[in-house]
Amino acid sequence: MNTNRPKVSILVPIYNVEHYLRECLESLVNQTLEDIEIICINDGSTDSSPQIIQEFSLKDKRIKVINKQNSGYGATLNIGLEAASGEYIGIVEPDDFADLKMFEALYNIAVKNNADLVKSDFYYYLTAENQARKAGRISKKICGTVFNINDNPSILKIMPSIWSAIYKKEFLTNSKIKFLETPGASYQDTSFSFKALSTAKRIVFTYKGYLYYRCDNPNSSVKQKDKGYYICEEYREITKYFNEHPEIKAAANDVKLSTQFNSYKWTAAFIDKKYRNIFIDEYQKDFRDFSDKNEITQGFYKKVKPKELEMLLNDKQAFREYIDCLSVKQEQKAKRQKQFSVRINSSRISIVLFGKQLLEIE
Numbered sequence: 001m002n003t004n005r006p007k008v009s010i011l012v013p014i015y016n017v018e019h020y021l022r023e024c025l026e027s028l029v030n031q032t033l034e035d036i037e038i039i040c041i042n043d044g045s046t047d048s049s050p051q052i053i054q055e056f057s058l059k060d061k062r063i064k065v066i067n068k069q070n071s072g073y074g075a076t077l078n079i080g081l082e083a084a085s086g087e088y089i090g091i092v093e094p095d096d097f098a099d100l101k102m103f104e105a106l107y108n109i110a111v112k113n114n115a116d117l118v119k120s121d122f123y124y125y126l127t128a129e130n131q132a133r134k135a136g137r138i139s140k141k142i143c144g145t146v147f148n149i150n151d152n153p154s155i156l157k158i159m160p161s162i163w164s165a166i167y168k169k170e171f172l173t174n175s176k177i178k179f180l181e182t183p184g185a186s187y188q189d190t191s192f193s194f195k196a197l198s199t200a201k202r203i204v205f206t207y208k209g210y211l212y213y214r215c216d217n218p219n220s221s222v223k224q225k226d227k228g229y230y231i232c233e234e235y236r237e238i239t240k241y242f243n244e245h246p247e248i249k250a251a252a253n254d255v256k257l258s259t260q261f262n263s264y265k266w267t268a269a270f271i272d273k274k275y276r277n278i279f280i281d282e283y284q285k286d287f288r289d290f291s292d293k294n295e296i297t298q299g300f301y302k303k304v305k306p307k308e309l310e311m312l313l314n315d316k317q318a319f320r321e322y323i324d325c326l327s328v329k330q331e332q333k334a335k336r337q338k339q340f341s342v343r344i345n346s347s348r349i350s351i352v353l354f355g356k357q358l359l360e361i362e
Helices: 021-029 049-059 073-083 102-113 153-157 169-175 190-199 230-244 246-270 273-292 298-302 306-314 316-339
Strands: 008-014 036-043 063-068 088-091 117-126 131-134 165-168 203-214 340-345 348-353 356-361
Touching: 008 021, 008 073, 008 102, 021 036, 021 049, 036 049, 036 073, 049 063, 063 073, 073 088, 088 102, 088 169, 102 117, 102 165, 102 203, 153 190, 153 246, 165 169, 169 190, 190 230, 190 246, 230 246, 230 273, 246 273, 246 298, 246 306, 246 316, 273 306, 273 316, 306 316
Parallel strands: 008 036, 008 088, 036 063, 117 203
Antiparallel strands: 088 165, 117 131, 117 165, 340 348, 348 356
16 A cells, blocks of 8 residues: 555646635645645646746645646546545635635545545635625535435435535546536536436535635636536536446436436526527427437426426427526526525524625524
């Protein structure tokens, strides 16, 4: 056994993030788990990001720097996966930052349970207000025990949030799990998350949050309303993967299809109106294919209204009008939640006012 192998390799895909990069790297070099490597993959940045990376690497030998021509998020992280030598792999995006105990906590859980994947909750972070509120994406009900997709296929509904987890390097390598490489794309964590969660034999969740997800970066790719099409590429990759792994498809296809339907619906309402008809064409194409192959079963309708699918398949104009109304409602809801929101579920009560969490009971 190689005793020099770091416990965790942390991948940081970097492209023009000079305003946030220092805070991110500070949170990594000061982790309480010292036996780590930090792999900074510079994807052809044209701002001062390369100089900031060099500054940190000169001070900390655990930082490895990879400079490359711009080729996008997926290709960048695949290079990082190849370069990683750690027992486990974590991913931190350069406009986010981590609690200083994050990787020690996740690694200890992983070792204790011989886990392929350990996933935690996270915090939404607002830069201007310097405020954070817990996302509440992980229910206590599924925490603290080892499980897999056969025990709980509903985990596929959880927001991908690949940066709030660590993955056993050996598991990713043996399962050949990588990112879809689509230059200029968004949503490229989607297929990676689905593959990892559906394939891992030993998964452990924790409801504790460690990663601060900066949700108000105006340059974030998910805020670009002309990139909705890429979610289709991600789900088509997932469909291909499920078809290649019939045991996974048998366990989780209903959840995969309902999650895909609702993800497309949200995206159709989010993207710019001028792209909406074209996106709905792709939406209709994918679900007509599933319908023709008799993959739409009763389990699908646990999370999708039958009238929505019927409208999509048979009356595209009515569905477009439905999505237009949904888009207005989404915008109104987002504005209200910036002011005030109350969230109550089986494991958590949360009250947020003007982006600040006033109360959280778990």
